[in-house]
Amino acid sequence: MQKAEKKETLALYRDRNVQILLSKFLSGELEMLEPVYDPKTGYHYPVVEAIVGEASKVEPFLSKLHAAGILEKKLYDKIIFCPKCSSADVSVHYCCPFCKSFNIQKSSLIEHVKCGYMDLEENFLEGDKYVCPKCHEALKKIDVDYKKAGIWCICEDCSKSFDIPVPAHFCRNCHTNSTFEEALIKDVYSYTLTENVKAESFLNWFLVAAIREFLIKGGLTVESPALLKGKSGANHSFDIMAYIGDDPQKMIVVDLATSTEDVVSEQPVIALFAKIFDVSPERAYLIAIPKLSENGKKMAELYKIRAIEAENQEEAIASLKESLNTV
Ligand SMILES: [Zn+2]
Ligand SMILES: [Zn+2]
Ligand SMILES: [Zn+2]
Numbered sequence: 001m002q003k004a005e006k007k008e009t010l011a012l013y014r015d016r017n018v019q020i021l022l023s024k025f026l027s028g029e030l031e032m033l034e035p036v037y038d039p040k041t042g043y044h045y046p047v048v049e050a051i052v053g054e055a056s057k058v059e060p061f062l063s064k065l066h067a068a069g070i071l072e073k074k075l076y077d078k079i080i081f082c083p084k085c086s087s088a089d090v091s092v093h094y095c096c097p098f099c100k101s102f103n104i105q106k107s108s109l110i111e112h113v114k115c116g117y118m119d120l121e122e123n124f125l126e127g128d129k130y131v132c133p134k135c136h137e138a139l140k141k142i143d144v145d146y147k148k149a150g151i152w153c154i155c156e157d158c159s160k161s162f163d164i165p166v167p168a169h170f171c172r173n174c175h176t177n178s179t180f181e182e183a184l185i186k187d188v189y190s191y192t193l194t195e196n197v198k199a200e201s202f203l204n205w206f207l208v209a210a211i212r213e214f215l216i217k218g219g220l221t222v223e224s225p226a227l228l229k230g231k232s233g234a235n236h237s238f239d240i241m242a243y244i245g246d247d248p249q250k251m252i253v254v255d256l257a258t259s260t261e262d263v264v265s266e267q268p269v270i271a272l273f274a275k276i277f278d279v280s281p282e283r284a285y286l287i288a289i290p291k292l293s294e295n296g297k298k299m300a301e302l303y304k305i306r307a308i309e310a311e312n313q314e315e316a317i318a319s320l321k322e323s324l325n326t327v
Contacts, residue, residue, distance in 0.1 A: 012068055017061065020051050022070070025193040026206060033062075033191040035076060040173075042079045042088030043188045062191060070197045073189040081184040082171035089172040090183075094165035096155035103156040104165060109149040112139060118149055207256055207287070208239055210313050211320065215242045218324070226253070230278025238275065251281045254320075258289040266296035273303040285323070287316050 012018045024030040024047065035043035048058045065071040080090045093102035108121040110130070117134035124130040130139040130146060139146040154161045169178045212224045226241030240254040253276065257268035269286060276284045286292070286300060287308045300307040306323055310316035 012065065012070065017051050018065065018070075021048065021065075022193065022197075023206075026198065031192070033071075035188050035190065039089050040087065042081070042186075043077065062189075066191070069194060071191045072194045073191050075187055076190040077188045079186050079188050080169055081186065082169070082174060082176055083178050083182045083184055084176040085171060085174040086184075087171055087173035090169045091172060093168045093170050093177075094153075095168050096153075096158060096160065097162055097164070097166045098160045099155060099158040100166070100168070101155055101157040102168065102170075104153045105156060106165075107152050107154065109152045110139075111147045111149045112137070113144070113146060120152055207289070207313055207316060210317060211240055211254060211287075214317050214321070215240070220244055221246070228253075228279045230275070231280070232278050234278060236275040236279055241281075249282070252283040252285065252324075253279070253281045254285040254287065256287045256289070257292075259291075263291045263293045264288040264296060265293055266299050269296045269299045269303065269305060269307070272305055273299070276303075276305070285320065287320070289316070 013022075030047065033045060033047060035045055037043055044055060045058055045062070048061060049055050052058055052061050062071065062073075066073050079088055080092075081088055082090055094104060094106075095102045096104050109118060110121050110124050111118040112124075112132040112135065114137065115132060115135045117132055119133060123133050124139065124146075131137070132139060132146075137145075142148070151163055152161060153163065153165055167180055169180075169183050170176075171178070208224055212222050215222045220242040221244075222240065222242045224240040226238045227235050228238065228241060229235055238253040239256050241251060242254075243249075243251040253272075255268060255272050257264045259265075268288070269292075272284055272286050283306060284304070285306045285308060287310060288296070289309075290311045291309050292300070292307050297307055299305075308316060308319045308323065310319060
């Protein structure tokens with residue numbers, strides 16, 4: 001099951017549109033993919049629209065990446081659509097629960113602490129001061145002399161009063177009123193790249209592609225990923241295999257290892273050693289992002305594996321170049 005998921009994820013990494021979106025995240029151009037509000041159509045993602053071409057393809061594209069564990073989503077907003085015309089240009093009306101009119105006045109209830117009298121805020125107002133209408137004392141300090149005791153609404157149409165209004169929706173496009181029960185409400189999300197994918201995708205194609213390009217430019221024959229048969233008859237896979245001219249005997253192999261924590265453990269060193277023991281390349285490189293553990297370094301030296309530590313793509317290529325030039 002997990003293997004199938006992994007395979008699907010790898011297929012996604014090869015998708016050109018996925019690569020473009022991920023490169024925006026990995027380069028830092030995009031930290032979070034946030035929807036942009038349009039009063040007529042609701043939320044949309046212009047960045048993704050530009051990649052996939054059609055607005056209708058955006059949602060399936062993002063859901064696919066979320067389902068594959070590449071993108072993480074977070075609830076950003078809820079959008080209300082008119083049930084009649086599907087417009088997102090919908091306003092909220094707070095209505096009278098008795099006659100459903102939205103012509104209501106909202107007011108605060110105030111309580112005079114000393115005498116216990118409670119009434120609407122406007123009945124306490126004398127000019128710009130509060131004076132108790134019952135005992136005529138001036139109220140100075142909130143929570144000492146007086147308290148705000150809640151909200152009180154009065155319906156201008158039926159004159160009834162209530163504390164909790166009923167919400168309703170008004171479509172500014174077709175002027176239809178709809179209730180909460182009738183409303184079409186849709187979740188809108190913002191997206192970020194999952195932490196492990198940041199590292200994984202960097203490994204999977206960014207760095208490999210960059211190194212492959214660098215080696216090809218240097219006149220080497222490159223295979224990536226490469227499946228090589230060892231002396232034992234077993235096949236071993238390497239991230240990159242390259243050789244100069246037409247002499248496969250002078251082969252170099254490169255594996256990449258990355259860690260979302262601080263250091264890469266000795267595990268990839270051991271794995272690479274087991275493979276090169278069987279395949280016997282001229283040289284073997286392990287590129288560790290960002291660092292290799294002390295134990296890993298010792299083992300690499302013992303196994304004659306050239307370990308390269310790099311914070312990023314540029315550093316990795318610069319070190320590899322330097323190492324290839326010193327025969
Ligand atoms: Zn409408
Ligand atoms: Zn009313
Ligand atoms: Zn009073």
